[in-house]
Amino acid sequence: MSDTTSIAGLAPASAAPPAWRMHALTLYRRFAQHVLPPLVVLMLLVTIWELLCTRPGAALPPPSQVLSDTWELIIDPFFDNGGNDVGLAWQILASLERVAYGYLLAVIAGVSLGVLVGQSTWALRGLDPIFQVLRTVPPLAWLPISLAGFQDSNPSAIFVIFITAIWPIIINTSVGIRNIPEDYRNVARVIRLNGIEYFWKIMLPAASPYIFSGLRIGVGLSWLAIVAAEMLIGGVGIGFFIWDAWNSSRISDIILALVYVGVVGFLLDRIVAWAGRRVTRGTTPA
Amino acid sequence: MSQAYLSISRVDMAFSRGGVTNPVLADVNLDIQRGEYISLIGHSGCGKSTVLNIVAGLLRATSGGVIVDGREVNAPGPDRALVFQNHSLLPWLTVYQNVEIAVQKIFQGKRSAAEQRDWILHNLEMVSMSHALDRLPAEISGGMKQRVGIARALAMEPKVLLLDEPFGALDALTRAHLQDEVMRIQSELHNTVMMITHDVDEAVLLSDRIVMMTNGPSATIGQVLDIDLPRPRDRLELADDARYTHYRHEVLSFLYEKQRKVEPIGSARARSAATAKRESAAMRA
Numbered sequence: 001m002s003d004t005t006s007i008a009g010l011a012p013a014s015a016a017p018p019a020w021r022m023h024a025l026t027l028y029r030r031f032a033q034h035v036l037p038p039l040v041v042l043m044l045l046v047t048i049w050e051l052l053c054t055r056p057g058a059a060l061p062p063p064s065q066v067l068s069d070t071w072e073l074i075i076d077p078f079f080d081n082g083g084n085d086v087g088l089a090w091q092i093l094a095s096l097e098r099v100a101y102g103y104l105l106a107v108i109a110g111v112s113l114g115v116l117v118g119q120s121t122w123a124l125r126g127l128d129p130i131f132q133v134l135r136t137v138p139p140l141a142w143l144p145i146s147l148a149g150f151q152d153s154n155p156s157a158i159f160v161i162f163i164t165a166i167w168p169i170i171i172n173t174s175v176g177i178r179n180i181p182e183d184y185r186n187v188a189r190v191i192r193l194n195g196i197e198y199f200w201k202i203m204l205p206a207a208s209p210y211i212f213s214g215l216r217i218g219v220g221l222s223w224l225a226i227v228a229a230e231m232l233i234g235g236v237g238i239g240f241f242i243w244d245a246w247n248s249s250r251i252s253d254i255i256l257a258l259v260y261v262g263v264v265g266f267l268l269d270r271i272v273a274w275a276g277r278r279v280t281r282g283t284t285p286a
Numbered sequence: 287m288s289q290a291y292l293s294i295s296r297v298d299m300a301f302s303r304g305g306v307t308n309p310v311l312a313d314v315n316l317d318i319q320r321g322e323y324i325s326l327i328g329h330s331g332c333g334k335s336t337v338l339n340i341v342a343g344l345l346r347a348t349s350g351g352v353i354v355d356g357r358e359v360n361a362p363g364p365d366r367a368l369v370f371q372n373h374s375l376l377p378w379l380t381v382y383q384n385v386e387i388a389v390q391k392i393f394q395g396k397r398s399a400a401e402q403r404d405w406i407l408h409n410l411e412m413v414s415m416s417h418a419l420d421r422l423p424a425e426i427s428g429g430m431k432q433r434v435g436i437a438r439a440l441a442m443e444p445k446v447l448l449l450d451e452p453f454g455a456l457d458a459l460t461r462a463h464l465q466d467e468v469m470r471i472q473s474e475l476h477n478t479v480m481m482i483t484h485d486v487d488e489a490v491l492l493s494d495r496i497v498m499m500t501n502g503p504s505a506t507i508g509q510v511l512d513i514d515l516p517r518p519r520d521r522l523e524l525a526d527d528a529r530y531t532h533y534r535h536e537v538l539s540f541l542y543e544k545q546r547k548v549e550p551i552g553s554a555r556a557r558s559a560a561t562a563k564r565e566s567a568a569m570r571a
């Protein structure tokens with residue numbers, strides 16, 4: 001959205017200069033408005049951190065030392081020495097794989113249940129109170145019970161992701177379905193769409209702004225939960241990498257892993273947001 | 287009477303909520319001939335939309351019924367296409383797709399994909415919207431949305447076209463423009479049209495007959511006025527026409543004299559009965 005304002009701000013001057021200059025100017029403005037400010041703040045924070053942690057007796061390493069300690073990990077993210085001793089890219093991919101399975105299951109089940117609850121008053125009355133209670137259970141509280149149920153760590157982690165991500169998806173979907181304007185239903189009734197056509201052509205697109213806000217919250221929660229869950233289950237994965245680093249006092253590795261976790265979480269959020277914008281073009285949330 | 291194309295007979299309608307019934311329509315009777323253009327006019331809240339929705343099949347009358355072309359209406363269908371006041375285009379579909387969704391469904395298996403495409407384009411052409419096929423509703427003006435709504439309705443080849451204040455949300459200029467366009471389309475296609483309006487000039491200009499409704503509750507048809515003006519009609523010429531002025535006056539006096547002061551006895555009695563019922567319900571509560 002702010003992109004369009006920067007372009008609009010450029011419009012009056014656009015008559016004279018040639019296209020490539022305009023383009024370069026747009027890029028420059030975008031850089032100045034969106035990239036420069038966080039960069040400056042980041043530099044400032046890193047400098048403060050450097051100053052604070054280079055003093056003798058500091059508990060945490062300064063950024064310069066983090067960089068030199070972890071240089072091997074940074075330049076070779078794909079090494080594989082067997083077991084848990086693999087590069088950070090593999091660790092993150094392992095976590096992402098678990099998230100992908102758990103999240104996809106949550107999307108399928110969550111949208112279906114959301115549609116059910118949104119469509120049927122009886123399902124709403126029966127299920128909604130249960131959902132409201134279950135959704136407050138912290139993700140990790142599900143881990144022991146799922147370990148007991150699955151007898152295996154990997155499906156348990158996937159289940160924790162699933163159960164974490166599903167609530168916002170169910171709730172947002174059902175709200176979206178219940179907010180479909182009567183007019184759209186009437187259009188569907190006049191042209192006599194059957195149930196399946198109504199679902200695909202009216203219900204999903206009409207509710208998609210809500211559904212996608214649920215999906216976006218869900219993916220964020222999944223990523224939060226996977227790191228915590230992996231600390232407990234072990235194996236390859238960024239969560240256990242952090243735990244393992246803590247146990248062997250590799251503080252610099254932990255800091256590097258945190259940066260990666262943050263960046264990946266940010267990217268996941270952006271990808272879902274982008275998909276949402278693509279799918280819901282034209283449909284603004286009510 | 288049996289040869290009427292659309293026949294509304296003895297329709298009563300009451301909405302009930304929480305045990306309180308609210309009588310909206312009482313004994314509405316109307317016969318419409320094929321190709322006729324009928325306007326429904328009346329004060330706000332009297333039940334015009336309710337009548338239209340019953341004809342559309344979106345509402346079921348409490349008693350009485352509607353027959354279109356010999357068939358009783360009991361569900362909505364594309365033979366009674368509706369254009370709503372707020373256009374009700376689907377915002378995630380382009381102009382073209384908004385018409386396509388109806389055409390695809392209605393003509394699937396009856397016309398080839400190419401024929402359907404031509405038909406969609408033809409109807410959008412008719413309302414002068416060919417230039418904006420790929421725009422989303424959010425990207426076009428209110429008048430343009432209303433045109434697309436009309437194109438979507440026309441593309442259903444309805445037996446009856448139902449218009450619920452189709453131009454109500456538009457400015458005067460756009461409204462006049464669209465009225466002319468609807469008159470032109472009507473002279474080509476000879477649709478049977480039922481249109482709700484608040485605008486006396488619009489009613490006289492477009493209609494073959496104006497149906498005036500009494501005030502609710504228990505509203506019914508108070509008066510029917512035949513508009514005997516030659517077509518094609520031109521708004522500028524008609525402005526000085528004595529018959530036009532006379533018709534206009536008739537409608538205005540119905541709306542602002544008869545419906546203000548003297549009420550038909552039947553409806554007055556129904557109203558006092560309804561009030562009494564409501565009061566006794568309130569006392570019990």
Ligand SMILES: Nc1ncnc2c1ncn2[C@@H]1O[C@H](COP(=O)(O)OP(=O)(O)OP(=O)(O)O)[C@@H](O)[C@H]1O
Pocket residue numbers: 301302308310328329330331332333334335336337502
């Ligand atoms: N679904 C409903 N439930 C209960 N009452 C309703 C419902 N729909 C309409 N009514 C009532 O029926 C009466 C007539 O409504 P209707 O919408 O038909 O009026 P209208 O003549 O179209 O008014 P307007 O010109 O303002 O659109 C109103 O008093 C309204 O409150």
Ligand SMILES: [Mg+2]
Pocket residue numbers: 334335336
């Ligand atoms: Mg109305």
